[in-house]
Amino acid sequence: MESIEPEKYVISERASYLCEILEVSEKELITQGNRVSRPKIQRIPEYMAEKVEFQRYYKPQIISLGLFHRRTRQGYLYKKAWAAMYLKDTNQKVEDLYTEIFYHDEEINLLKLKPVWRNLEDYFVDKNDIIVDGCCVLQLLKKSDSSVDDLEQELKISIDKLVRVHQDLLIMDNQIPFELLRLLCQDEAMLEQCLHNFLQVHGILIELAPKLPRKKMENQEVKVAVDEEEEDPVHLLDYLRRALLMRDKHTFYKDINKKKIKRGSLHLRKYRIGTIKELKAAGIQLRKYQASNSIFPNFTNGVLELPELVVDGSTIYIFLNLVAYEMCPDFHNGFEVSSFLVFMSSLIDKPEDVKELRKAGIIINELANDKEVADLFNKMDTILVPETPLFAYIRDQIHSHFESKRSKIRMLAWMGEAYSTFFRSPWTIIALLAATLGLVLTFIQTWFAIHPKAS
Structure with a gap:
């Protein structure tokens, strides 16, 4: 009997410990469920990426951003050249941008890829990629409102490759934080124009494009937005999604509910x-x-x-x-x-x-x-x-x-099927008329066979 008591004690302790864990997990889940969702930049879900027919649409062809995809030599050359063009056009210095980005490190930390990554540098393999990737994207979008001939000349790239570059900007795990674009682009009007160009390239009307929230001042208290429209998009793909959900969203859902x-x-x-x-x-x-x-x-x-x-x-x-x-x-x-x-x-x-x-x-x-x-x-x-x-x-x-x-639907369906079957081409019409004529002649022949004329 003495050997059984310690076993009961151990079981009781373990059960009590498990109950505590479960209670803490339940409270944590309830707390997180009330928080405003702020998605991070992460990989394509495996069950989607493993589909062979979709794989080509989840991999960048020329330009790779962030650290998820291996960069190509040609793509990196384009990125460095476009970043240099952007710095020259906007008259900005790399040293100033480094100061701006790392000074605002805590603000961008909200978008970090994984909780174990502690700072902005972990988005990229190299510190320099932070500047290169952001400036490259801004220059590409800034010039995207030009004519086709101007684009080839200005960006030094053929149109067929440029189309693929714009497709690369759509890939979910090939995104960069939108806040980084904000810090690299000091002109708010130019940033909005870049976003409109991004939508226009992909055939989306910009008249009702979502507006960006006003840039927060350094001494302004940061409030947690209740609505996603009150805060910046997470990245370009998130901005595109918001543009597609603009039609009377709140009224529409309110009526349905x-x-x-x-x-x-x-x-x-x-x-x-x-x-x-x-x-x-x-x-x-x-x-x-x-x-x-x-x-x-x-x-x-x-x-x-x-x-x-x-x-x-x-x-x-x-x-x-x-x-x-x-x-x-x-x-x-x-x-x-x-x-x-x-x-x-x-x-x-x-x-x-x-x-x-x-x-x-x-x-x-x-x-x-x-x-x-x-x-x-x-x-x-x-x-x-x-x-x-x-x-x-x-x-x-x-x-x-x-x-x-x-x-009425049955009648319309029958008429529609009859029309598509017998009137879809001149040959089917001719065949229908021939069949009808054959039936009429057969009927006449049968009639006179049953009722012959008196001699």
């Missing part, structure tokens, strides 16, 4: 809405939303409004890296971009669906043909997210429309 929405399963899946062909057969009209480049759709009185979307070689870079950004574990968000991709991949199945969207002015196709656009969205069809309230709301509206006009 008033209604009880039947959510789908929490399983990661592709929630189906229907292809464009199916929606049109159901009498649903397509219309381009005029006022913004937001990704939010709208459905009212049988009309589906979709934002204008320019599809070119950079489209897949933009969306795949925005999806990777939304999957970051420290970034609290509503998976808006991911949900939009799932929504669009449901609408687009075949080139005919792209054609209808193009005719409605919703898709501007800058690829070779409609099949390439359909293939692009079908490729991104592997992105799976839980159904969000926004798209559950749109789905429920469309299904309610189906239910209210079920008999």
Whole structure:
């Protein structure tokens, strides 16, 4: 009996210790859940980066920034040359920039990559890369509003390579802290122009671009922003995402939250809405939303409004890296971009669906043909997210429309199928007329066989 008592004591002590750990973890989780999310710059999630078909869109081709990607010799030459051009154009000295950056070290520490990295230098392999990377990006964006000929001359690079450089700036783990760009660019107006050029290069309207918060003075108390729009973007990709979520965001979500929405399963899946062909057969009209480049759709009185979307070689870079950004574990968000991709991949199945969207002015196709656009969205069809309230709301509206006009929809669907089957080309029309004529002649022959004329 004496040997059993110590064992009970050890078990009790360990159980008590585990309870304390669990209680502390619960309190920590609750505390962190109330904090404003501030994502860090980190690697592409492994389960996305390991997909063979996506790997090329997650690796820089020419310019590598930060420390995650191995720099190429040619890319580093461009970076040093553009950094030198920027310092010359803005009449700044490297010594002054070093003082400015390391003096504000504590401010930038909020964006450090990992908690174990203690200062700004850990973003980069070399101290000099801090200046080179930041100045290189600013010079590239500053000159991006020039004509094509001027860009080749000013930046000493061919246009095909320049396109790839701009695609490199979209890669999630090839970003640099936005605060670094702020410190290297003393002119606030020029910084905003650089951001507008960045959006314009990728086909995003700048009329409703998010505005930067006013630069904080040194003696001003730093307040924690309740809304992400009250603080600087984390990096360029974060700024691009904000530009895509500009359309009446707060009013839009406020209206949706008033209604009880039947959510789908929490399983990661592709929630189906229907292809464009199916929606049109159901009498649903397509219309381009005029006022913004937001990704939010709208459905009212049988009309589906979709934002204008320019599809070119950079489209897949933009969306795949925005999806990777939304999957970051420290970034609290509503998976808006991911949900939009799932929504669009449901609408687009075949080139005919792209054609209808193009005719409605919703898709501007800058690829070779409609099949390439359909293939692009079908490729991104592997992105799976839980159904969000926004798209559950749109789905429920469309299904309610189906239910209210079920008999008419069946007739329209039958007529649409008949039209596409028998009137899709002159040959099918000729075949239909020949078959009809054959049936009429057969009927006449049968009639006279049954009712012959009296002699």
